[in-house]
Amino acid sequence: MVTSTKQCCGCKKRFKTETMISTPIGNFHSDECRKNYGINRTNDLKKKTDKRLDDEFKVKKSVYDANKLSTRKRAAKEACHRYIRLRDKDKLCICCSEPLGDDFEAGHFWESGNFSFIRYHEDNIHGQRKHCNRFKGGDSGFYRENLVEKIGIDRVKWLDNNRSKSVKITADYLREIEAYYKAKISELK
Numbered sequence: 167m168v169t170s171t172k173q174c175c176g177c178k179k180r181f182k183t184e185t186m187i188s189t190p191i192g193n194f195h196s197d198e199c200r201k202n203y204g205i206n207r208t209n210d211l212k213k214k215t216d217k218r219l220d221d222e223f224k225v226k227k228s229v230y231d232a233n234k235l236s237t238r239k240r241a242a243k244e245a246c247h248r249y250i251r252l253r254d255k256d257k258l259c260i261c262c263s264e265p266l267g268d269d270f271e272a273g274h275f276w277e278s279g280n281f282s283f284i285r286y287h288e289d290n291i292h293g294q295r296k297h298c299n300r301f302k303g304g305d306s307g308f309y310r311e312n313l314v315e316k317i318g319i320d321r322v323k324w325l326d327n328n329r330s331k332s333v334k335i336t337a338d339y340l341r342e343i344e345a346y347y348k349a350k351i352s353e354l355k
Contacts, residue, residue: 176203238340245347246286247272252354254293260316261298261309273299275313275322276329283331286343289321 171180175192176199186193187200194200231237250272259266260273273294276284284290292313314322333339 174199176200233337235335235337235340238337238344239335242286242340242343242347245344245351246288246291249347249350249354250288250291250293252351253288257293258312259295259298260292260312261294261302263308263312264295266293266295270295271299273309275309276325281329282335283333284325284329286347287325289317290325292316 170183172183172186172193173180174186174195176194179195181195186195187197189200192203194203251270254266254270254272257266258264259270260275270293272291274285275290275292278285281290310322
């Protein structure tokens with residue numbers, strides 16, 4: 167007489183069918199094996215659920231961070247200043263008329279912190295040697311004169327007249343600034 171066997175869902179060994187414990191989730195050779203299977207299955211499901219929740223949180227956090235104003239400001243500033251450094255590479259410092267060299271900064275004519283309307287305006291930002299930008303307050307005395315020579319008196323007057331205007335800084339506005347300068351960077355390359 168041939169006896170049939172079934173595989174235990176817990177330990178994966180084969181046992182005689184008549185000795186197996188049959189449950190809706192499978193067949194087990196003992197109560198101990200059934201309990202261990204249940205514990206392991208519960209732990210596996212918990213790990214999968216935790217991972218899914220962690221992944222969802224990371225996605226939500228990245229979306230949140232992407233909309234965070236500080237993140238957008240940093241990205242807009244980086245794109246804008248990168249464009250200025252590419253545009254003004256191999257030119258002279260706007261302040262002292264010395265060669266900029268390789269390690270220079272994008273310096274503002276009207277400071278960026280107080281004048282939101284022209285903060286990212288490319289007429290307001292020019293290549294400056296670090297020494298002029300950091301140690302001479304951003305102006306060694308000749309920024310205005312050199313700026314007039316570079317962009318013309320009308321554009322300098324426009325900056326003067328519009329510096330006190332304000333603009334509402336939103337994540338979408340900053341995204342537009344970032345995209346604008348990234349497109350200009352692509353044109354320069």
